[in-house]
Amino acid sequence: MFKASADVMLPTSIIGSLPRPSWYTASLGSTPFLEAMVNSRYREQYEDAVSCFLRAQEVAGLDIVTDGDAHYDEQVGGMSWQSYPLTHMSGFSQTASxxxxxxxxxxxxxxxxxxxxxxxxxxxxIVGPVGRGNLQYKAMWKVAQRMTAKPVKVGTILPELLAASCEDDYYKDPIERTWALSDAVNEELNDLADAGCPVLQMEEPQIHMVPVRGKAFGKLDVGDLVKVFNNTVKGLRSKTEVWCHTCWGNPSQQRIFKEPQSYQPTLEALNQVEADALTFETCSSGPGDLKAIGEIIKDKKIVIGVIDHHTLQIERPDEVAALIREALKHIPAERLIISSDCGMGREGMGRRHAAYKMVSMVLGTNIVRAELGLPQAECLAADERYSLTVAKS
Structure with a gap:
């Protein structure tokens, strides 16, 4: 169900995470989010951080925003992306190893x-049957959505990566573990969708990784992983807009493969996931897959990355526009969404760089919107009326 992207041509967004403010020193740890929000110091810092993230996206002119993944703690390599669910779901030990x-x-x-x-x-x-426990995504979405009129997208890591991340004293094999995690995440996401969240983003199904890494756990092929994905999102598409996010990894803003990888071997499988939109890393990995993406993905929206999350170099608006034009050769404008390749908050980037990357994304998209006769987004960050430099007469 297209909700957030329904009425905007070439809508802009980011994948999710943004760099933490230096003053945001509070940590959630394994404390349930609602319990942490009782603490006045944590609540003030968390809400201020979410407000900063939202405002930066609004000033840039994004159409669909995120809370910057503000519930993540400051961990090496952005590991909170994986550790948050593992420390808040039920069935896990109280201590870590x-x-x-x-x-x-x-x-x-x-x-x-x-x-x-x-x-x-x-x-x-894992020491017992896993369950949704205290994920509490609904409460996090509400905190962000009540601060902005723009649709707030919520993302979560997917079961096969969670299953690959933890030791297991309970389930017989990793496949059983993966399906149990899938059921638990599905329950949490349906609760979130029922609350009114307009976009849910499923992050990193390992479908596209199989050609380079092999079957997940040596057992799950692309078809099996499609089934896991579809079970995880079961019941969601009648309530909300579902995005399937794929990229090639960025712990500490680093590339994990020596050479750029291609989506082409698994596009047919990705086309079978129950999602309204598929995201592709097309800036840092290049536009070489766009033709194949356009030929195979016909009934979903395509989210292209036009911002490289690995580098501090700010993409120029004309570079962004050129990549969008290339995508439009293969994907109709009504099915194209503009985004970053991946999150920009995985430890290596500062807030100012991330902010100007978002600004450049909007300015580049506006160039193409103008060429197509479409309305342009307001970008306060680029409004010359508010420059502190005095113009020459």
Missing amino acids: PAIYNVGAVAYPRGHILHDFLEARVFPR
Whole structure:
């Protein structure tokens, strides 16, 4: 069900996370969100951070906004993306221990920045049947949505990555564990959709990773992973807009593959997921897959990344516009959404760089909107009336 992107041509958004303000020192840890919000210091810092994230997106002129993933704690490599569910769902131990990453990842040696990322994988173990526990996504969405009139998108990591992240003393095998996590996440997301959240984003199904990493757990092929995805979003599309986010990884804003990868081997499988929109990393990995994406994905909206989340270099508006024009050769404007490749809050980027990347995204999109005779988004950040530099007479 198209809700957030229904009435806007070439709508703009970001994938989710934004860099934490330096003054945001409060941590959630394993405390339930609603319990943490009873603490006046945490509540003030959390709400102020969400407000800053929303305002930065509004000043840039984005159409669909996020809360910047403000509930994530400040962890090495942005590990809170994975640790938050593992420390707030039921069925997990109260204490954490080092965990092996079971997705065929490279064993980065000591001396590589991503070795720290591997050492930061200290998670609780599964000790009983998993359940939604205290994820409390609905409460987080409400905090953000009551601060803005723009639709707020909420994202969550998907079950197969959670299943690959933790040690397990309860389930017989990782497949059983994955399906149990899928059922629990589905229950939480349906509650969130019932509350009125206009966009839910499913982050990183491992479908596109199979050609380069092999089957998940050596067992789940692309078809199996499509089934897991569809179970996780069961019942959602009649209530809200569902996005399926894919990229090639960015812990600590680093690339995890030596060479850019291609989506083409798994586009047919991605076309089978129960989602309204599919996201593709097309800035940092290049536009080479756009033709194939346009030929295969016909009944979903396509979200293209025009901002590279790995670098501090700000993309120029004309570069953004050129990438959108290239996409429009293969994807009709009414099915195209403009975004970042991935999140910009995975430890390596500052707030000012992220803010100007969003501004450049909107300015570049406005160039193409003008060429197509479409309304342009207001971008206060680029309004010359508010420049502090005195213009020459």
